[in-house]
Amino acid sequence: MSYRINPSTKPGWIELITGCMFSGKTEEFIRRIRRYRYAKQKVIVFKPIIDQRYYEDKVASHSGMIVDSIPVASTKEMLDIINKETEKIDVIGIDEIQFFDEAVVDAVSELADQGILVIVNGLDKDYRNDAFKNVDRLLFMAEYVDKLAAICYVCGGNANRTQRIVDGVPAKKDEPLVVISANEKYEARCRHCYIKPS
Numbered sequence: 361m362s363y364r365i366n367p368s369t370k371p372g373w374i375e376l377i378t379g380c381m382f383s384g385k386t387e388e389f390i391r392r393i394r395r396y397r398y399a400k401q402k403v404i405v406f407k408p409i410i411d412q413r414y415y416e417d418k419v420a421s422h423s424g425m426i427v428d429s430i431p432v433a434s435t436k437e438m439l440d441i442i443n444k445e446t447e448k449i450d451v452i453g454i455d456e457i458q459f460f461d462e463a464v465v466d467a468v469s470e471l472a473d474q475g476i477l478v479i480v481n482g483l484d485k486d487y488r489n490d491a492f493k494n495v496d497r498l499l500f501m502a503e504y505v506d507k508l509a510a511i512c513y514v515c516g517g518n519a520n521r522t523q524r525i526v527d528g529v530p531a532k533k534d535e536p537l538v539v540i541s542a543n544e545k546y547e548a549r550c551r552h553c554y555i556k557p558s
């Protein structure tokens with residue numbers, strides 16, 4: 361992160377980490393959360409219940425970095441947990457924010473207004489190359505945006521798109537967005553190698 365905090369800056373802002381799959385978003389997210397935990401700040405991390413790839417109460421990167429998190433089914437459930445907290449919260453992390461309901465964006469903004477540093481992580485585009493909800497609004501609302509690129513699986517160039525592969529070929533656009541399937545995988549691809557699903 362390249363910004364410098366002016367000592368007179370009041371606490372409370374939004375940091376968005378975004379990009380395509382395999383861009384290292386989750387590692388960057390975990391790295392930032394850990395810095396505040398090492399400093400004994402009060403940090404809470406949330407993730408949507410939809411993502412059960414690794415551990416239910418952890419955020420895990422593909423490379424194995426892990427941080428404790430609370431799985432929630434909705435923005436309301438997240439706010440209920442925050443409001444019950446008696447200790448002052450310094451930092452809130454939210455992973456996979458594109459899978460939360462749309463109330464999360466206003467909630468994030470209100471938490472930042474209250475003086476909390478909110479670090480959010482999410483994909484900016486789905487595999488059809490359409491904008492993901494929540495991240496689309498946070499791209500202009502956040503004070504700090506880090507948009508990370510991956511390496512194209514086909515040509516080795518800079519990749520900012522995610523190609524969904526089902527049974528060895530690019531998925532069609534009408535296939536369900538979330539499928540747990542052994543024959544499904546994702547590849548980071550550049551503008552030129554990406555094939556728009558038809």
Ligand SMILES: [Zn+2]
Nearest residue numbers: 512515550553
């Ligand atoms: Zn390419």
